[in-house]
Amino acid sequence: MNVENLPQLTQFQVDEQPHIIVNKEICRDCDHRACVLTCPANCYTFDEETKLLSVVYETCLECGACYVICDKGALDWSYPRGGYGVCYRLT
Amino acid sequence: MAKYFDVIIVGAGPAGSMAALKLARAGLNVCMLERGQHPGAKNMFGGLLHNTPVLNEMLPSFWERAPLERYVYKKVLAFMTPDSAVSLTFENGNFEQPPYNGCTVFRPAFDSWLAGEAVKEGALLLCDCTAEDLIRKNGQISGVTVKGREGELRGNIVIAADGVMSFMAEKAGLRRDFRPGDLGVGIKLLLGLPEDTINERFHLVRDEGADISFLGTTGGLCGGSFLYTNRESISVGMVVHLDSLKASGQAPYDVLDELLEHPQVKKLIKGAVPLEYSAHLIPEGGIKSMPHVYTGGMMVAGDAAGLCYTNGINLEGINLAMTSGVLAAETAIEAIEAGDYSARMLSSYKKKLDGSFIIKDMKTFKNAVGMMRLERLSRTYPQLLTDILEKVYRVEGTPRSKLLRLARKEALKKIGLKGLVSDGIKIGRSLL
Numbered sequence: 295m296n297v298e299n300l301p302q303l304t305q306f307q308v309d310e311q312p313h314i315i316v317n318k319e320i321c322r323d324c325d326h327r328a329c330v331l332t333c334p335a336n337c338y339t340f341d342e343e344t345k346l347l348s349v350v351y352e353t354c355l356e357c358g359a360c361y362v363i364c365d366k367g368a369l370d371w372s373y374p375r376g377g378y379g380v381c382y383r384l385t
Numbered sequence: 386m387a388k389y390f391d392v393i394i395v396g397a398g399p400a401g402s403m404a405a406l407k408l409a410r411a412g413l414n415v416c417m418l419e420r421g422q423h424p425g426a427k428n429m430f431g432g433l434l435h436n437t438p439v440l441n442e443m444l445p446s447f448w449e450r451a452p453l454e455r456y457v458y459k460k461v462l463a464f465m466t467p468d469s470a471v472s473l474t475f476e477n478g479n480f481e482q483p484p485y486n487g488c489t490v491f492r493p494a495f496d497s498w499l500a501g502e503a504v505k506e507g508a509l510l511l512c513d514c515t516a517e518d519l520i521r522k523n524g525q526i527s528g529v530t531v532k533g534r535e536g537e538l539r540g541n542i543v544i545a546a547d548g549v550m551s552f553m554a555e556k557a558g559l560r561r562d563f564r565p566g567d568l569g570v571g572i573k574l575l576l577g578l579p580e581d582t583i584n585e586r587f588h589l590v591r592d593e594g595a596d597i598s599f600l601g602t603t604g605g606l607c608g609g610s611f612l613y614t615n616r617e618s619i620s621v622g623m624v625v626h627l628d629s630l631k632a633s634g635q636a637p638y639d640v641l642d643e644l645l646e647h648p649q650v651k652k653l654i655k656g657a658v659p660l661e662y663s664a665h666l667i668p669e670g671g672i673k674s675m676p677h678v679y680t681g682g683m684m685v686a687g688d689a690a691g692l693c694y695t696n697g698i699n700l701e702g703i704n705l706a707m708t709s710g711v712l713a714a715e716t717a718i719e720a721i722e723a724g725d726y727s728a729r730m731l732s733s734y735k736k737k738l739d740g741s742f743i744i745k746d747m748k749t750f751k752n753a754v755g756m757m758r759l760e761r762l763s764r765t766y767p768q769l770l771t772d773i774l775e776k777v778y779r780v781e782g783t784p785r786s787k788l789l790r791l792a793r794k795e796a797l798k799k800i801g802l803k804g805l806v807s808d809g810i811k812i813g814r815s816l817l
């Protein structure tokens with residue numbers, strides 16, 4: 295399964311306001327970066343050179359796995375404003 | 386629009402909509418808030434709407450009107466290793482008669498339909514509204530605020546039916562932090578196939594459906610995978626424990642990919658077109674990790690209350706959600722009649738839950754939580770079973786052992802006596 299293509303299958307109503315905010319200072323020193331591998335939509339990337347974690351909230355499936363799995367309190371995670379975010383058609 | 390309601394329901398999922406239906410029929414002024422563009426827009430599940438007495442009672446013959454996919458009459462339990470599979474098939478003609486034992490549904494369609502039934506009875510449905518915080522008055526919960534919008538909604542009682550990540554229950558101080566040990570993550574790929582092809586491959590006719598549970602296809606992670614047939618598509622996915630996923634360092638879609646690439650599964654999905662990909666959490670901590678389900682002015686229903694269980698064979702949640710929603714609504718009706726919304730008054734909701742099949746079943750299968758965490762269940766046992774059968778069936782001109790002796794020898798080799806005894810006890814306690 296090619297993850298890069300998966301988000302294209304699902305519909306999103308993207309909000310200009312992100313619903314996930316990463317505290318990059320905490321992530322810099324994180325010893326596991328579990329969010330990167332856990333996210334079913336592959337939203338997180340850690341740049342080894344800059345030591346910065348970034349998130350593509352636009353294709354987030356709002357499952358909450360990253361928020362639960364991060365044990366360092368680095369994520370400010372909430373549901374998007376009403377009507378925004380993922381919008382399943384079938385499933 | 387009245388900004389004061391008898392009851393405010395957060396979440397128009399199965400729990401919320403059934404509560405709204407019950408309350409609206411009792412003539413109460415009820416409002417449902419849903420953060421999706423329509424009910425179900427944020428919701429995914431494996432696929433099986435179980436037979437739920439309270440749904441049949443409140444919406445008789447609903448199957449004639451609701452958007453259903455197929456009636457599941459064939460259940461398969463498959464033990465898998467990378468190159469082989471052993472499966473048990475159960476087919477029951479009764480499952481094809483009303484009230485159907487289970488139907489596959491699409492949540493965006495089913496949840497919208499169910500919420501619509503509540504609206505027909507007079508409930509107010511507000512979509513595009515994310516409840517953000519709770520409002521308190523005299524120490525009791527008395528309303529909610531909406532994210533990104535001015536104003537607030539007030540009412541006598543709030544029912545939190547906001548699903549597994551219940552920020553409402555958290556804000557009310559009814560639950561502890563969300564912990565990886567109490568939750569599983571599910572992912573699912575919906576694959577399009579022509580109706581005839583599905584019927585042919587799964588040996589089905591008309592609107593018959595099949596449900597396959599796989600063990601041994603989660604890359605050694607604690608959990609299981611599933612396949613459900615819909616009318617013109619099949620749902621393939623898996624549920625794994627979050628802590629075991631974290632410890633494994635594997636990505637969930639890579640694990641699902643292994644299932645899709647398995648020779649037995651590949652045959653079933655050949656030529657299918659990917660239609661939609663989805664992910665959702667699921668409460669898996671069992672009765673021990675349930676939050677408190679009521680406080681002054683508020684009750685918690687469905688996934689938000691941790692009401693969901695799996696014993697490896699069944700995964701039940703939607704039926705528990707609908708039933709608990711109705712019990713919360715019944716309690717709200719009594720409270721409104723009495724004009725008393727205190728915690729003491731609402732404590733009868735907990736009693737109703739305890740007396741229903743919900744808590745009884747969750748207690749019956751409380752040891753299944755531990756069993757499902759046995760890594761051997763999802764790795765070693767499927768391997769053992771297929772190894773034994775391979776030895777039984779393979780013909781190569783060497784002397785054979787009797788089946789039982791063969792099984793004993795293989796089991797001791799793979800698991801050891803101590804492991805076998807302790808697993809036997811755990812599995813026995815969970816299911817027998």
Ligand SMILES: Cc1cc2nc3c(=O)[nH]c(=O)nc-3n(C[C@H](O)[C@H](O)[C@H](O)COP(=O)(O)OP(=O)(O)OC[C@H]3O[C@@H](n4cnc5c(N)ncnc54)[C@H](O)[C@@H]3O)c2cc1C
Pocket residue numbers: 373395396397398399400401418419420421424425426427428429430431432433434435514515516517546547548549552570571572573622623624665666667686687688689692693700701702703704706
């Ligand atoms: C992968 C997977 C497979 C499953 N398979 C099955 C199965 O085959 N059979 C079965 O019976 N169960 C299954 N379940 C469990 C089942 O899906 C749940 O138990 C059920 O959906 C719970 O219903 P609910 O109404 O409590 O919550 P939900 O269905 O989650 O509904 C909650 C609603 O609240 C809304 N909401 C949340 N927060 C807010 C807010 N702040 N403001 C406004 N709205 C909000 C959401 O958008 C949603 O519509 C599965 C679950 C998963 C994850």
Ligand code: SF4
Pocket residue numbers: 316320321322324325326327328329330347363364365366367368369
């Ligand atoms: S979000 Fe949490 S888990 Fe991810 S890198 Fe930052 S601290 Fe680590």
Ligand code: SF4
Pocket residue numbers: 314332333334335336337353354355356357358359360361664
């Ligand atoms: S909520 Fe789920 S999909 Fe969204 S970023 Fe977190 S893990 Fe990924």
